[in-house]
Amino acid sequence: MVRIHWDGRETVLKPYDANDGREDMFSQDFRVLRGGSSSFRTDRSYLRTSARDWNDPLHSDFDIGFRCARDVP
Numbered sequence: 001m002v003r004i005h006w007d008g009r010e011t012v013l014k015p016y017d018a019n020d021g022r023e024d025m026f027s028q029d030f031r032v033l034r035g036g037s038s039s040f041r042t043d044r045s046y047l048r049t050s051a052r053d054w055n056d057p058l059h060s061d062f063d064i065g066f067r068c069a070r071d072v073p
Contacts, residue, residue, distance in 0.1 A: 030054045033064065 033053040045051060055064070 028057065031057045 031054065033055055035049055035051060
């Protein structure tokens with residue numbers, strides 16, 4: 001089952017080397033949103049779970065959330 005919504009990430013929106021070290025969690029740089037949403041969008045590319053966007057880390061909205069997950073025993 002897939003529920004399409006934006007999944008807020010802590011990754012800073014910038015080009016980077018995957019091995020460059022930890023992110024600065026206190027920076028005010030834009031963060032990546034992963035997932036997608038049909039809310040107020042007319043572009044079909046946002047209707048995919050692989051969609052990516054960005055936002056201010058202090059911004060919140062009804063269609064930005066997080067997913068809780070765990071490994072199956």
